[in-house]
Amino acid sequence: MTLSSDPAAALLEPRFLDAGEAALVVQFGETVDPLINDRVLALDAALRADPPAGTREFVPTYRSLMIHYNPLQVDRDTLVAIVSRVAATVTGWRGEGTTWTLPCCYDPALAEDLDEAAQILKLSRDELVALHVKATYRVYMCGFTPGQTYLGGVPEPLKISRRPTPRPPHPAGAVLIGGGLCTVAPFVMPTGWYVIGQTPERLYAAERNDAFLVQAGDLLRFEPIDLVTFRDLEQRAARGEVVARKRAA
Amino acid sequence: MTAASAEATFRILSAGPGVTLQDAGRHGYLRFGVTAAGPMDSLAHAVANLAVGNQAGATALEVSVGGIELTAESAPLHVAVAGGEFALSLDGRPLPPAVVLKLDEGSALKIRAGAKGSWCYLAIAGYFTVPKVLGSHATHTRTGFGGVNGRAIIAGDRLGIVRSGSSAPSPGIIVAPWLDRPVDTIRVVLGPQHDYFADDQIAAFLAGPWTVSAKGDRMACFLDGPRLTHARGYNIVSDGIAMGAIQVPGDGRPIVLMADRQSTGGYPKIATIISPDLNRLAQARPGTIFRFAAVSIAQAVAARREEAALLARGIAVEPLLRTHLSSEFLLGLNLIDGVVGFDA
Numbered sequence: 001m002t003l004s005s006d007p008a009a010a011l012l013e014p015r016f017l018d019a020g021e022a023a024l025v026v027q028f029g030e031t032v033d034p035l036i037n038d039r040v041l042a043l044d045a046a047l048r049a050d051p052p053a054g055t056r057e058f059v060p061t062y063r064s065l066m067i068h069y070n071p072l073q074v075d076r077d078t079l080v081a082i083v084s085r086v087a088a089t090v091t092g093w094r095g096e097g098t099t100w101t102l103p104c105c106y107d108p109a110l111a112e113d114l115d116e117a118a119q120i121l122k123l124s125r126d127e128l129v130a131l132h133v134k135a136t137y138r139v140y141m142c143g144f145t146p147g148q149t150y151l152g153g154v155p156e157p158l159k160i161s162r163r164p165t166p167r168p169p170h171p172a173g174a175v176l177i178g179g180g181l182c183t184v185a186p187f188v189m190p191t192g193w194y195v196i197g198q199t200p201e202r203l204y205a206a207e208r209n210d211a212f213l214v215q216a217g218d219l220l221r222f223e224p225i226d227l228v229t230f231r232d233l234e235q236r237a238a239r240g241e242v243v244a245r246k247r248a249a
Numbered sequence: 250m251t252a253a254s255a256e257a258t259f260r261i262l263s264a265g266p267g268v269t270l271q272d273a274g275r276h277g278y279l280r281f282g283v284t285a286a287g288p289m290d291s292l293a294h295a296v297a298n299l300a301v302g303n304q305a306g307a308t309a310l311e312v313s314v315g316g317i318e319l320t321a322e323s324a325p326l327h328v329a330v331a332g333g334e335f336a337l338s339l340d341g342r343p344l345p346p347a348v349v350l351k352l353d354e355g356s357a358l359k360i361r362a363g364a365k366g367s368w369c370y371l372a373i374a375g376y377f378t379v380p381k382v383l384g385s386h387a388t389h390t391r392t393g394f395g396g397v398n399g400r401a402i403i404a405g406d407r408l409g410i411v412r413s414g415s416s417a418p419s420p421g422i423i424v425a426p427w428l429d430r431p432v433d434t435i436r437v438v439l440g441p442q443h444d445y446f447a448d449d450q451i452a453a454f455l456a457g458p459w460t461v462s463a464k465g466d467r468m469a470c471f472l473d474g475p476r477l478t479h480a481r482g483y484n485i486v487s488d489g490i491a492m493g494a495i496q497v498p499g500d501g502r503p504i505v506l507m508a509d510r511q512s513t514g515g516y517p518k519i520a521t522i523i524s525p526d527l528n529r530l531a532q533a534r535p536g537t538i539f540r541f542a543a544v545s546i547a548q549a550v551a552a553r554r555e556e557a558a559l560l561a562r563g564i565a566v567e568p569l570l571r572t573h574l575s576s577e578f579l580l581g582l583n584l585i586d587g588v589v590g591f592d593a
Contacts, residue, residue, distance in 0.1 A: 018438050018439075018441060019440065019521050020491050020492070020521030021438055021553060023521070025441045025489065027441075030485070032486055057280070059489040059512065059513075061488045061513055063486050064489070068491070072557060076546045141487070143511070143512045144512060144513055145282050145511070146278070146281060146282050146394070150487070211281075212278075215280075216280070
């Protein structure tokens, strides 16, 4: 990951924000930034390895870690003190990040908004796809729906605003761009983003040993496939096979 | 869907929209984008479960104002109902809104929206044999997780049940008058993004008054009232959403995010409703008018502790006798003949 960001972000003390009496937000910044996300993931890993008493769940997002806790078991100020200490000892994320190559079909039959997005970005269809395939993306977080991954590292020419109003539901496995980011969305949902492709991979599959394939901190690339290959891989994925390729960092 | 080990079955005769199976929630997967779901009113859910000797977080039916009618098959079932003041009847005979009773094979228990409240809970002495998803029965219909094939309960569903004993008097009245909770003031802890609003907007937010909109479901409660303006724009880089978070999107109309909320989101969250008061708000019907009051974390935790203490004392169930039924309850119902035969 390139260090395009402000190195000072790696040094600032986190802010502690209350999300009610049972959730604490540990905020390292307010922007999409790999260094900030590194700190979130580092704290997440450290806390998960040795969870403080009374904590229930840790939810890493782009720029903060949400800690769900039982306030009848741990006092808020005690928790802040513990987390501050842990945050001061972890300097950067050195996790076990996996690099995934995700097959993606950009055929307009599936990439419903490809031409619309290309027009807005003043690119040809092929240029848009080539730029999207060339980049390596960082999984900043999972959220919104089960297994949905939010990716940063979108090339500048592909940074498109969200739609002014949402479009009808996209199919499962849609690869979307919007708000300067990219997401892979395993559940059918309405969206304000643009569908530029579809992966046959199932990022969430209940019957698989690893129900969730990708996690925050992983890297991800897209490999273009044609419609015939898509249909084949889709059937294999439906049987529980993982059709994405995986390489440990 | 009825497993071979099931001893008894709930057969659903009719069900309005929004009736689902809920346990204490599918916890531990927020980091993968999985919403916990779980009961809208966790206090009432716990009361119904405790009244039949279950763990507080056991799986129960969450009944919406759409109502439900069901019967027992293969064996009688001990059940408890608690929550809002719903209108209950057993084979046409009216019952109080919070009861424990034996549902005989072929008897029909009908639950309809009553005087107040939006949700009630039907717990059974025992457990449901419906398959779990990620360790939980909690239904999240938007993603098709949990419940019966990931959906709400519909007429014709059969829910397998393995029974356990219940020591509560049957029929009995659940003595929990504190389930009737006022909704005039809802307490919040400000933040996590109240600094996206100027002081006068925080004041306007607290003062309201707010009206519960007719548009709302298990995911969100929409509020009608003053339009709030943002001091620093309304887009933030997505972060976690806690239960009860109040987000303010671009149109300035606050939305309370509830049991089926999305796990993350990108609108500023001006405040978070404290857990006991989120249960209250969940029971409020559209049109209910209220204000917010900001409290400290310490005050919020004290309120939580008070709520926990109500459950820790145990749920009192008194035998439902003719003497009870001849009192104000029956006068209110004006249906004295309808309930003879309930002496224990």
